[in-house]
Amino acid sequence: MELAETHTLPVSQQQTWDALNDTEILRACIPGCESIDPDGENAYLVALSAAVGPVKARFKGRMQLTDIDAPNTYTIVFEGQGGAAGFAKGNAQVTLEADGDAATKLSYTANAQVGGKLAQIGSRLVDGAARKIAGEFFKRFSAQFSGGEDNDAKAPPSGDASAAQTESNQAADGESGGEEKKGKKSWTAWISKF
Structure with a gap:
């Protein structure tokens, strides 16, 4: 599976970089994320729940940041196990580029392999679920900067x-x-x- 997208965020490149390296912000923005805990230098243990078509599972895995060039780019290498649901592993190249003084273009290309039940349900469902999760992540991530939807416990206006x-x-x-x-x-x- 390969997924490549570009998003424009309403903050400076440095603010975007800082947020991408803040585990609390990431935990709040990644759909289904239960925890992100440090596991050495630039490495994290991650637990999340996800549904891909009829397959629902809790995944535990590790992500490592490599090729770090702050505040411009890094590569995320990840692997996770979901028990009977299967596994996922791959990498994502993330690039930040200033778009004026108060905006940043975030581009990424992700490559992943899945196995087990996840592989059996077909690449179209897996790709669709990945795009949905990525879309929700960027919606939540952008909301962190605009002050909206950053706290689900708030009463709606x-x-x-x-x-x-x-x-x-x-x-x-x-x-x-x-x-x-x-x-x-x-x-x-x-x-x-x-």
């Missing part, structure tokens, strides 16, 4: 408490409910309009 609670539950569940949660969120949002 519109007074739509039921939709906010559903979003908060999704974050707390690590989005392990997948499509079920989405249906509930949509249904709750639709009901609240009346």
